[in-house]
Amino acid sequence: MKLTMHCTGTCKQLEILSLRGGKWRSVAFPGLFAMLEHLSEGLILFDTGYSPRFAEATRRLPYALYRWTTPVETGGHLTAAEHVRAAGYAPEDVTAVIISHFHADHICGLADFPNAKFICSKAGYDSVASLKGLAAVKRAVLPDLIPPDFETRANWVEQCQEAALPAACRPFERGWDLFGDGSVTAVDLSGHAAHQIGVFLRGTDGNPVLLGADASWSAQAVRENRLPSPPAFILFDGRRDYKRTFGNLVELHRRQPEMRLLFTHCAEAWELCGKEGIELL
Numbered sequence: 474m475k476l477t478m479h480c481t482g483t484c485k486q487l488e489i490l491s492l493r494g495g496k497w498r499s500v501a502f503p504g505l506f507a508m509l510e511h512l513s514e515g516l517i518l519f520d521t522g523y524s525p526r527f528a529e530a531t532r533r534l535p536y537a538l539y540r541w542t543t544p545v546e547t548g549g550h551l552t553a554a555e556h557v558r559a560a561g562y563a564p565e566d567v568t569a570v571i572i573s574h575f576h577a578d579h580i581c582g583l584a585d586f587p588n589a590k591f592i593c594s595k596a597g598y599d600s601v602a603s604l605k606g607l608a609a610v611k612r613a614v615l616p617d618l619i620p621p622d623f624e625t626r627a628n629w630v631e632q633c634q635e636a637a638l639p640a641a642c643r644p645f646e647r648g649w650d651l652f653g654d655g656s657v658t659a660v661d662l663s664g665h666a667a668h669q670i671g672v673f674l675r676g677t678d679g680n681p682v683l684l685g686a687d688a689s690w691s692a693q694a695v696r697e698n699r700l701p702s703p704p705a706f707i708l709f710d711g712r713r714d715y716k717r718t719f720g721n722l723v724e725l726h727r728r729q730p731e732m733r734l735l736f737t738h739c740a741e742a743w744e745l746c747g748k749e750g751i752e753l754l
């Protein structure tokens with residue numbers, strides 16, 4: 474199995490918001506998604522990043538508030554579907570999209586993969602499915618980005634086989650074995666969004682890789698145990714859950730400093746997996 478990460482656009486945010494003690498300067502954070510070339514399951518995506526659909530979905534109020542508060546730049550970047558083509562596949566080849574959570578910057582491309590099943594948390598989906606208008610914007614959700622046939626194509630992680638994780642993943646002990654072969658195991662990373670999930674991928678060296686979505690803004694923040702600044706918590710679903718999940722990531726890094734922790738808005742993840750990618754088991 475091969476993992477690569479691809480950038481679909483950037484969003485601007487103050488560095489100090491993302492990292493306690495950071496600078497008062499605006500930084501462009503990449504909006505990444507991951508491609509997994511799985512030996513038996515075919516092409517799987519983890520999230521789908523931005524696309525020009527973001528601009529369409531935020532044209533009218535109140536959804537325009539999202540675009541004004543989080544300036545997004547997609548010019549010069551390929552969409553997830555275009556990245557799939559550039560890798561030598563067709564969008565129709567994507568068999569599954571794992572959705573970490575339903576913030577707009579993770580689901581802009583869902584409608585581009587007609588044959589994919591959507592693998593996500595049922596509790597996470599239920600927490601946003603009925604949101605509209607301002608209530609949706611407040612939770613960074615744009616209803617137009619969720620395809621109309623979503624529920625018929627959804628596979629809920631809670632219905633996947635529960636499995637014990639290897640000792641290298643402690644303090645994460647259990648997860649959901651998404652494909653029944655131990656290659657991709659989803660774990661709960663609640664806090665940033667309700668019931669957000671990440672996945673541990675089995676590594677060739679016995680050292681798993683974690684796709685951690687938005688549980689941290691960067692790997693640096695985890696290494697240095699630096700939470701986001703207090704005002705950033707307004708953006709999150711649950712302050713206590715965020716801190717618990719972040720604390721688990723810090724503990725994971727303390728025990729396994731070599732483990733690759735890959736986050737959606739982390740430039741390091743893009744550098745590490747952007748070109749050659751990583752070969753996994």
Ligand SMILES: [Zn+2]
Pocket residue numbers: 574576665666687
């Ligand atoms: Zn998010």
